[in-house]
Amino acid sequence: QVQLVESGGGLAQAGGSLRLSCAVSGGTFSHYTMGWFRQAPGKEREFVSALTPTYSTPLYKDSVKGRFTTSRDNAKNTVYLQMSSLKPEDTAVYYCAAKGGLYRGSGPNYDYWGQGTQVTVSS
Numbered sequence: 313q314v315q316l317v318e319s320g321g322g323l324a325q326a327g328g329s330l331r332l333s334c335a336v337s338g339g340t341f342s343h344y345t346m347g348w349f350r351q352a353p354g355k356e357r358e359f360v361s362a363l364t365p366t367y368s369t370p371l372y373k374d375s376v377k378g379r380f381t382t383s384r385d386n387a388k389n390t391v392y393l394q395m396s397s398l399k400p401e402d403t404a405v406y407y408c409a410a411k412g413g414l415y416r417g418s419g420p421n422y423d424y425w426g427q428g429t430q431v432t433v434s435s
Contacts, residue, residue, distance in 0.1 A: 314338040314424045316408050321429030324398050328433070332393040334408030334426055345415040346384055346391040347422055350404035350431075357407070359418035363391065371416060376402075398433045405430050 320332040336344070348360040361382040362371040370382050381394045391408060406429055409422035 314410060316410060316424055316426035318406065318408050318426045318429040321406060321431045323432045323434065326398060326400055326433055326435050328398050329394070329396045330398065330431060332395070332406055332408075332429060332431070334391045334393075336389045336391070336410060336424075339410070339412075339424075341389040341410075342386045343412060344410040345413065345422075346382070347409040347411065347415075348382060348391075348393045349407045349409060349420065350402075351407070351428075352401075352404040355404075357420060359420070360406070361393065362416065362418065364414050364416065366414065368416075371418065373418070395431070398431075400433045400435045403431060403433050 315337045318334045324330050345364045347362045349357050350360050351357040360373050363382045379397045384391045408426045410424040411422040
């Protein structure tokens, strides 16, 4: 059974940084496209980033381009989301997700999801 566990969320000030981690157990991590999504209170879950197994250029939501960076460490079965220049509108529960194979879309068509980690950015 594939399990995803996010960590690294918390409280940050506007302009600050946080790094989220998502550890994956079960399955073959190196074969997964890894995505990050977020859901703010009262809003639908939205795409943040995606990173394919082939280390091609990551895909990002326009509003986080230049501020967020996703990366993966296949030796540690972990994907990261480095968030910088945080804004209050980045406040949300952040979820990582895994999908077998190559997926370059921004839809929520992922096979496995983590439980989420809260990120709160104060102004």
